[in-house]
Amino acid sequence: MNPNLRNFGLAALAGGAVVAGRELLRRVGQEPSAPTVPATLPEQEPIVSFIPPAISAEPNSAIPFNPDALPGEELRGIREEPTYADPIRCVPPVLLETAAFTDTRIQPATSVTRAVDQTRLWFFLQQETYRHRGEGFRSDWAFHQYAAVNGLGAPLASSARAADQVSSGGQRYGFQPFARDTLYNQIPNWTQVSSLALLLDGVIPPFGLGRDLLAATYRASGSNLRPEWLSHQVAVQRSWGPAVSVSYTINVEGRTYGLQVFALETMFFEMPNSNDMRLLSASTPGPVTEAMWRETYKVSGAVYQPDAPFCRFAKTNRLGVPISDIYLANFDGETYAVQVFAGDTIYARPGEAIRRLSALPAPSSFDPPPITPPDLPSSEDALSNRTPVFTVLPTPGQPRISQFYGFTRWAAGDGRFYYFATQGQHSGIDFAVVVGTPLLALTYGVVVWAGLNVDGISFGAGPRSIIVRYGSVYALYGHTSAETVQRGQFVGPGDLLGYSGFPTAPHLHFEIRPVPPAMLNNTNPAQLPANPGFAVNAIDYFSADLNAYFEGELYRLGGAFWHFCQGALRNQANIVFGGPIDNRPCQ
Incomplete structure (x- = not known):
């Protein structure tokens, strides 16, 4: 038996959740006729004489999202799975009481629709917008504050790392490209955000800071600046952003x-x-x-469905290139269809109109925290001793949580049988997601295990799992149904790792374990995970922008008093594998 693999798990036990009789929507159909761009324009009108016509639809054009209409292309990453009315006993019963759906399809909305917290929805959609190319929304970063409030669209790349920062006139500049502008600042004046569009004033300069920043913007977005090309000149003049494909x-x-x-x-x-x-x-x-x-849709790998509601809405409102395909994401216990475009993010609840993120008012109570210098991760961090900060979740959207890390009432009561190896406590966070939910990389890392558990590599989180080293910690994704990565593979923020599993009690068990000191300097990507002997609270590794999500999920579970036997969300002790059982009475 490999000593590194021996009892690496001894922890991640079930404690998951299932929503009885529930299947996620898999198709987006067609809809009743909707307003389109006026057809009076001559086909392929030369650009030199083109004046954009007025859009015939308002920003919130009511193109309904109808899951029961004619079927379209299958949503990527969503697999149809059977539902289970009788989950295994390790499922905390609270989720069964809050099951939202009893049919095998998401039903059209009734005449009475539950009110949505628009502030929380705004932050949720910002996270979805930023996670695809921007590595997550950080409200304490100056670029993100400015772009979100001023409607610059989706980020086209992350903030520039040191190697990609621009040097001009003896100064260094950080920058980040967005759909409608590139923001930059002189290092280290992080709070002083400047606009490249204002600097250029519609013209590509022959040299200087503006030229250097524009060239860097094109490189970061996936192409090279060709100032002699008419298309590049017009893109700068019209503020259409950089090229995101080659010519x-x-x-x-x-x-x-x-x-x-x-x-x-x-x-x-x-x-x-x-x-x-x-x-x-x-x-x-x-x-x-x-x-x-x-x-245009191929740029992000999105499926082009000309008659589908989201596609028609995006074309009508001229939202530009899709940054993502359409996908399903959980927010506040409901499943939303979401698609991120360069110009805006659009979303819909079943049976309701498609809407735009930009139509949501920035929260009136939005008081951004003091701006901090961007502590930017890089691929070199994957095998470093750096402590990561996760700005995104391990699955799309904001999934329901069925059990947090620590000495929970479930672990101390009906679930005690499952946690003998972990001191009678739960060693991770259980995300209540259906089988086949995409599992995502959180930052730069290296896959150190993917597949069937052998030699006790993740005992209790089987039969399959994925383990990624993110700098100084291992992240265990337990109960997978399939893996799309292999050991030794480098991954970056948002990369697809595999899919969730455990069909009798669908959930993702997500657990964090420190990398043992002896392994911190091991830079071999083919390394195997080593057992540190204990697990730590995963909550401590997520950015402050996700606090509201975690606290909202705890509130839904009844608050700290009703969820935890002892302690609260952030003061749970390390859990020692094979340590003495915690027999303290519940508070």
Whole structure:
């Protein structure tokens, strides 16, 4: 038996949750006719004479989200699984009492809809917007504060690391590109946010700070600046953001077209007439236009469904390139369909109209915390001794939590049988998600285990698991149904690791264990995890911006008094594997 693998687990026990009779929505259908961009524009009007027409739909155009309409493409990452009316005994009964759905599909909304906390929804959607390319929303970072309040759209890349920062005129500058602007500041003046769009004033300069920042913006977003190209000049003039794809050609009906996708527009031309540039948003439907839309969606790997509600809404409101495909995310106990575009994030509850994040008012009580210098993680941190800060959750959205880390009442009572190896306490956080929920990397790390548990590598969190080393800690994703990574693979924020499992009590058991001191300097990506002998409270490793989520979930479970036998959310002690059982009476 490998000594590093011996009893690495001895911890992650079930304690999960299932929502009886529940399956997530898998399809987005069509909807009744909706307003579209006026069709009076000549097809492929030359860009030099194009004046954008007024959008015929208001920002909250009521294109309904109808899960019972005609089926469309299958949602990526969502797998259809059987439901279970009789979960195993290790499921805390509180979740069974709050089961929201009894049918196998999400039902249309009734005439009485539960009120939504718009402040919490605003923060939730900011997190969803930022996690795909921006590594999570940080309200204590100046760039994020400014961009969120001023409607700059989605981040196209994370804040620049030291190696990517711009040097100009003897000074160094940090920056982060967003759909409508790039924000920058002179290091170390983190609070003094400046706008690249204001600096450029619609023109690509031949040299200087503006030119250097623009070139860096293009590189960070996935292309290279070509100032002599008409498309790049127009993108700067119209504030359409940087190119998010390279320039390339496709063939449509025997003709060759060049194209390049920008954050808020796709520009193309029929070869070889590169000065006869066309705008995708101004082109009437036809084979060429449809081909260009498919190419635009390919940038993020999104599925192009021209008749689907989200696609029609995004085209009508000119939201630019999709940053994500449409996916399902839990917020406040309800399942939302969400899709992030460069220009805005759109979302819908079943049976309700599709809405925009930008239509939500910034919280009136939003008093951003004091700005702090961005402590930016990098790929070098994966095998370092650095303590990580997780700015995103291990699954999309804000899933329900069925049990927190520590001496819970469930662990002290009906669940005691399952926790003998962990001092009668629960060694992780159980996220109540359905089988097949995507599991995501939290920051830069290295996969040190993925697959069937052997040699006790994660006893109790089986039969499969994923373990990622994030600097000075291991993160265990227990009860997986499938893995998309392998041992020795480097991962970055938001990367797909696999899918959740445990069909008799669907949940993700998420656990944090320190890397033993003897392993901290091991930089071999093929290393195996080593048993530190104890688990720690995972809550302590998430950023402050997720506090409201965790505290809201604790409140839903009855608060600290009703959830914990002793202590509260943040004062639970380390749990020693094989240590004496905690027999203290509950408070």
